[in-house]
Each structure stands twice: as structure tokens, then as C-alpha cells.
Amino acid sequence: MTAAMEWSVFTWLFRKRAVREVADAANAALDKLNKNTKAHWSDEIKSAYKAVSSRKGAKTSTPSSVSAEIEHFVKKVKDADDAARRARQDAEDAFAEAERQLNTDLAREGCRKALHQWELDIRAIRCAEGPPTSTKPVS
Numbered sequence: 001m002t003a004a005m006e007w008s009v010f011t012w013l014f015r016k017r018a019v020r021e022v023a024d025a026a027n028a029a030l031d032k033l034n035k036n037t038k039a040h041w042s043d044e045i046k047s048a049y050k051a052v053s054s055r056k057g058a059k060t061s062t063p064s065s066v067s068a069e070i071e072h073f074v075k076k077v078k079d080a081d082d083a084a085r086r087a088r089q090d091a092e093d094a095f096a097e098a099e100r101q102l103n104t105d106l107a108r109e110g111c112r113k114a115l116h117q118w119e120l121d122i123r124a125i126r127c128a129e130g131p132p133t134s135t136k137p138v139s
Helices: 009-039 043-054 068-101 104-128
Strands: none
Touching: 009 068, 009 104, 043 068, 068 104
16 A cells, blocks of 8 residues: 555556555455454443444443443444544545546545554554453442
């Protein structure tokens, strides 16, 4: 992806499919790692994360049976996941616009955005790797 940022218009026309394949493979690998990481969570944490994820922007708290530590953890992971998801969409949009306009500057920007998105994905995965062990709710 870094090398693609230096390509000429001509090279982009012939190699853009390779960039898409690399991006798709990287996204698939990161998605799989994210899923595998969360598969190791306890049922309590999975349930709390699902509750936070299903609220779609509502500012209500997690169920009262969840400890403050778990609530903080799932909100932190959700925020990291959301940032990575927004960055992925931003990169996708940049590549789509570059394709539409045949604009190498926009394609380069798409590459930069994809690299940034992968960094955010890795941060979100690292954040999800350290779930709390406490299951006692705060009174």
C-alpha cells in the first residue's frame, strides 16, 4: 500500500486491482483476528458488548448486573471498533471517488486512509485483548 502511493496514473490503471486485493485481504485478516479475540470473552462481557452495540447511539448504560469495570471495558472497545469502522468507510469512499474520477491524488489519499484504518483496527483488537476478570456488579 505504501508503494502504491508513489504510482503514476498509468501504473494505477493497471495495478488498482492488486491494491483492492491487498486491502480486502488485510481487512479480512483484521476482521478474523477481531472476531477470534472477542470469542475468548466471557458470556457476561459478550452480552454487555452486544447491549452497548445494539443501542445505536443511545446514551443509556449497560445492564445493572454488569460491573463498572466491564461496562467501562466494553464502552472502550466499542468506541475503538467504531473509530476503525468509520476509518474503513472513509478509505473505501476515497478509493471509490478516486476510481470514479481516475484521480491518483485521491487514490494516494485512499492508501493513506487505509493504512490509518488498519492502525485503528489493530488498536481496537489490542483493546479487546484485555478484558476484565471482575464480574461483581458495583452497588
